[in-house]
């Protein structure tokens with residue numbers, strides 16, 4: 395059994411930033427484990443630009459953004475174990491240990507603290523229960539992106555995209571640039587699930603129509619996809635009779651949601667959020683298992699990589715503090731954080747420190763929407779902060795800083811609620 399102070403699982407942008415932060419916070423014994431041959435995670439296949447606008451004030455491609463962190467990791471001489479997959483996490487007796495499959499052998503590693511940064515995976519066709527046969531030509535958008543950008547393989551010539559999440563929008567543009575005809579993008583919700591800039595740059599600029607409140611109801615074709623039947627849906631997502639039509643295509647790309655990768659956390663009995671699919675964490679990113687931290691898309695699906703890196707730095711710093719035998723938060727009090735009216739979820743689940751960033755998503759779009767931070771305690775309710783946002787949209791993660799003075803005004807046992815009244 396090898397021993398390390400801090401072990402990071404996953405070498406995407408979250409794992410890279412966490413490893414660098416752990417090392418630069420004074421922990422000399424950091425190991426990063428990545429199942430792929432190369433570091434960088436999903437960014438390696440994202441060759442479009444738009445990464446790092448907040449962090450570097452530049453529109454980098456995915457590989458360029460990742461390279462900045464990989465270079466820093468190398469210059470800090472942080473060891474990595476690549477082509478190595480973590481199969482199991484145990485937190486028995488409060489001491490994390492990992493079982494790793496590496497080039498045909500199993501390795502046991504123990505750590506004082508572990509950062510889980512395994513990213514997320516795409517929701518597949520099976521999760522949608524679309525009727526029809528199982529012809530070739532049906533891909534998740536990310537799988538098609540991998541084929542085109544990394545393997546130089548075109549999945550088809552005439553495409554339909556189901557779901558208007560960012561990966562679907564980016565693939566609509568990518569398929570067009572590579573010579574395919576993208577017929578349409580269909581979205582079951584009455585609004586797009588992607589960022590507004592992607593709607594403009596990937597659909598509007600290329601005359602690709604987006605049909606809202608419309609979904610694929612049948613997949614047609616035996617060996618190869620011949621087309622899809624689509625229909626409009628009502629507000630309860632029930633098919634509206636008489637709206638069905640056939641759209642010929644040889645390729646259907648699914649962009650219908652991402653699921654945080656958390657088999658390791660679940661297997662270790664870590665408390666999970668049923669809404670985000672990630673662990674419940676405090677503001678130091680610590681999960682319910684002492685010494686186990688979570689960040690990036692494994693914690694909750696982020697819209698921008700800049701926020702992934704920022705959150706992962708917090709997790710990496712906290713993991714280094716914990717490995718050094720110190721408390722990651724103040725011992726004074728714990729404040730629960732909860733989503734109120736109009737809010738789908740808020741991250742973190744509870745505060746143990748004095749300064750936090752709350753990240754949350756709203757349920758429905760709004761213009762000039764108010765966001766309130768409300769404290770609820772034995773003395774009743776108090777609005778401690780109110781902000782007006784020109785645009786609130788479920789596709790965008792919204793962030794609010796809670797200042798030390800605002801945290802210290804809260805009593806132990808108080809609940810902090812984020813509301814969109």
Ligand SMILES: Cc1cc2nc3c(=O)[nH]c(=O)nc-3n(C[C@H](O)[C@H](O)[C@H](O)COP(=O)(O)OP(=O)(O)OC[C@H]3O[C@@H](n4cnc5c(N)ncnc54)[C@H](O)[C@@H]3O)c2cc1C
Pocket residue numbers: 403404405406407408409427428429430434435436437440443444445446478479480481511512513514536539560561564655689690691692696697698699700702
């Ligand atoms: C198509 C697409 C377009 C995007 N466009 C933008 C954009 O324009 N701008 C922007 O800011 N953001 C964009 N994003 C979002 C951004 O890429 C993600 O938020 C970010 O990559 C998430 O980082 P992560 O490290 O959490 O996950 P990932 O990048 O997924 O990395 C997770 C890593 O963990 C490894 N791993 C998983 N399980 C294990 C295990 N058991 N053992 C060892 N290793 C493991 C994986 O191999 C992977 O390398 C885009 C994302 C996608 C998919």
